[in-house]
Amino acid sequence: MNEQLEQLRAELNYDKTNKCVQCGYCLPACPTYLTMGKETHSPRGRINLVKMAGEGKIKDLSVLEEPLDLCLGCRACETVCPTGVEYGAILESARASITRRKAYSVPQKALRSLLFKKVFPSRKAMKLLGDAMWVYEKTGVQKLARKSGLMKKLPAHLGEFEAIVPPAVSPRERASLPRVTKAKGQRKYTVAFFVGCVMDAMFRKINQLSVQLLAEVGCDVIVIENQICCGALHAHAGEMDESKQLAKRNIEAFAAVDADFIVNNAGGCGAMLVEYDHLLADDAQWAERARAFAAKTRDISQVLALCGGIAGKEGPTERVTYQRSCHMTNVQKVTAEPVQLLAGLPNVELVEMAEANMCCGSAGIYNLVQYDASMEILDLKMQHVIDTGAVTIVTTNPGCLLQMKLGIEREHLGERVRAVHLVEYLAQRAGILDGNPSAQPKA
Amino acid sequence: MTEAQIAAIRAIVKTGRVLTEEYDRFSYAFDASFGTYLPDVVIQTKDVAELAELVKLANREKIPVYPRGQATSLSGGPLPVHGGMVIDLSVMDDLLEIDEEDLVAIVSPGVLTAAIHKAAEEKGLMYPPDPSSSHVSTIGGNLAENSGGPRGLKYGVTKDYVIGLEVITPQGEIIRTGGRTVKNVTGYDLTKLIVGSEGTLGIITKAILRLIPKPPASETVMAIFDDLVDAGRAISRILTSGILPSKMELMDQASMVAVENYQPSGLPKDAEALILIELDGHPMAVRDEAEQVSRVCREIGAREVRVPQTAKEKEDMWKARKLVSPAIVRVKPTKISEDATVPRSKIPEMCRRLQAIKEKYGIHLVVFGHVGDGNLHPNIIADKSDREEMQRVEKAVAEIFEAAVELGGTLSGEHGIGLMKAPFMEMELGAAGLDMMKRIKQAWDPHNIMNPGKIFPEPGQKLVLSE
Ligand SMILES: Cc1cc2nc3c(=O)[nH]c(=O)nc-3n(C[C@H](O)[C@H](O)[C@H](O)COP(=O)(O)OP(=O)(O)OC[C@H]3O[C@@H](n4cnc5c(N)ncnc54)[C@H](O)[C@@H]3O)c2cc1C
Ligand code: SF4
Ligand code: SF4
16 A cells, blocks of 8 residues: 555544444434435445545545535434444544645635634634624614615525524623632532633523523532633534644643533533543643543533432423434433423423434534535424424524524524523523523514 | 436436436445445436336446445445446335235335334334344335345245335336235236345336234243253244244354443353244233243253343343344454354254354354344454455355355345355356246346346356455
8 A cells, every 4th residue: 555545544534434334324313314315425425435535446535525514513323323433533534634635715715714713712702703793783783784685695694694693792791701600508519611602702691591500509610711612613624733722722721720520501512522532632741631621521401410400480381392412412422411401390391302313404504604405404303393382492502502593583483482592491490580581683 | 338328317317316426426336245336327216207218228228227225235235336327216215105904005115114114013013024224224125135134033024025016127117016915826926036136137116015913012031041052952942832933033152242342231241142032922922922932941951031021121132132233343343244044953053063164264253143044144253454364254154155055054044145145156056046047037137237247146256355
């Protein structure tokens, strides 16, 4: 074998593709196989393409690009695979190989670099984004824009997304996440809270409520200042070096506090955090620290459940369905706790939707860059939601939350159905939060 | 294939897709066995008339046609070994009708077998054939391979439940065989000829399947033996005692060890064999039969007999059996799953021979399977990238087939011949027997366009597992 091929094999994680016995058990679990209906968009097909590249049968790596771009990265295939193929690792390394070899156009390069190197890693930039959104909303520019029909003309269907972005929080409110929040009553645990970049910019309210709920069940909550974006978006886009940098900075930052758990409230970020040990496994200096970090990472639902759950007040009877986040289910393997928390609330009738484990099509920025494919998956999902007759869809990930809101808009269900984050819902049922947490500003 | 031929295909396929991109062709170049063979074009359409036109074109231009379900074949069935067209029939999944009065299901070929199970069960009925791949494999693939499964012992295999077919012949004609009646003796039984013909005689576009009432209850018995031969004796004794279990599965020591190392399930690592028996029927009858089976096993010297008391316990026992396949590939990545089948009385002898082959070639061999009907699954665990090991494996596989045939058995109990076992056909059928089959193929498909390269060995063809 020539050197070049050998190197490519190592880069592509070729050895891991060899574990696939091509049984096809993953086909029925894959949303893109279900909606696109060809092997090219199945897990088995994608693994085979990477394998063919590793064997030199596919010479031009750009052949892999479209099939891999259309993958949601939901990793449902991993959960069902009987032989334990590490699809996520294969996907990530293949994407990195492609990115490395790819000649981006100058503006593309500039945009990628701006987004991945400047915006997501910078809390300041994300804060600015949040502020800008608030100004935009409050000054009436939003109303004007909506009225003018300008939104419909935006590229990449941004107009549709604009309608579902949550009400922004004022800069003053945004700055108010305290460094330490004391547990109510007796302290059970000390937790360090991971705020997340998108979560913090767009869903600050949910972060505030998360801290409140954690304190409510008996946790001292610490929010450290120098934490940073988890790096998930970078990893998924093939920017591995950047995501490793971010991981190290987070590990460093959280090592400064002595907490029992590092808690997050966003399924996608959590999945990245619990896999920091995989990410840095080959880095002798960091592997051990990464393992310790990953071992301490918990989704908020796990900690709330561990502390006995949230005591809800007797509210009106309501039918609720829970849209599982793929990254919670397939990577973090947190499936029982959110259900347990919801089922523990009085007068909440929890109805599971069909194909509950199927991805909603949000998947990072998939719904932006693969709009049509994403909407087909969403439409399938919404049918299952409608069949439950639920009036509230509970999610545990900002991406899923936005996608569900978009689904509600698409199906014109806005009058009847709402989507909320688990934290918002628990807070509302516990009387910590008044009114409808996800009320949309009326257009 | 030429540009003009592709253009002609595009002109025919108006409702579906014609795929020619490199990534698509590679995605239809494999199945669950070995080797990569690139098709020139992949076609997806639900329209039977379009398919018939395509076959006419292929017959005229002598283009190979490869029908494909979901490519779970373990014998190389859908591999496009001579290029040409792959027809992806998994998209034809619209028709699934259960007729309770006639006790039949009418299905299109892309319907998943598990979907038929579910639809039948909703009406209190049962479609018995249950390959382990049922939630991924298509009924078209099952029909073409004449698939079996653990329930084969009591209920038979796919062919026992097909009463009618709609087929596109290699000349592109649409014909119907059999019908909706269980009894049908009009002329040659083409239905049974096509079932198990592995896509070499035509494309199945519709099927009428026989259903039976679903048994109301089932019981499970697990018996553990220190001696494999005792387990074999227990199997024979049960089968001659007037009880017909619905399933009877064997796991050897290596399988048990693999499962325990992978996901501890409470199996003994030091016993030589375990048999798992399921009885179905009337609730009182199955309870009584479970007691009888337990007694027989104890008399023969089982070291332990377990009868699950709850649904959960029962499920766990069967789960342990299902874990064998995933457990053994943790040892080494490549799994060669054979399905050599012998008469039931020869099971202990076959087990002994397998043991000898394992030692002779120094390979990792695990035996489990549907032992009640003699359908053993000797599985060899190897590493495809180790050329030397794969050559030893090739020799061992050949010897396994020889042993099965010598004992009065067959090359394949359920996975089909396809590409992998074609070189051994003459050994089982004899020259005249194989020639008779070839003449049938010749009469149906004079231009040899339908799944060429399968079943019949090409001159000098050998089993090749290493690339
Ligand atoms: C993990 C695993 C477990 C399995 N367990 C079992 C088992 O218990 N029992 C068993 O019998 N098999 C088993 N198999 C083998 C396999 O699943 C069966 O052979 C199955 O019937 C193949 O169905 P498919 O839809 O995948 O067809 P494919 O693999 O796509 O095709 C199989 C053959 O059928 C032909 N074909 C497909 N559709 C049509 C059609 N409409 N018309 C004409 N020809 C057609 C193809 O040309 C090919 O020759 C197993 C396989 C795996 C991977
Ligand atoms: S389930 Fe696993 S082994 Fe089977 S085809 Fe999918 S990835 Fe490969
Ligand atoms: S990650 Fe999700 S979309 Fe991608 S191959 Fe796996 S199941 Fe399909």
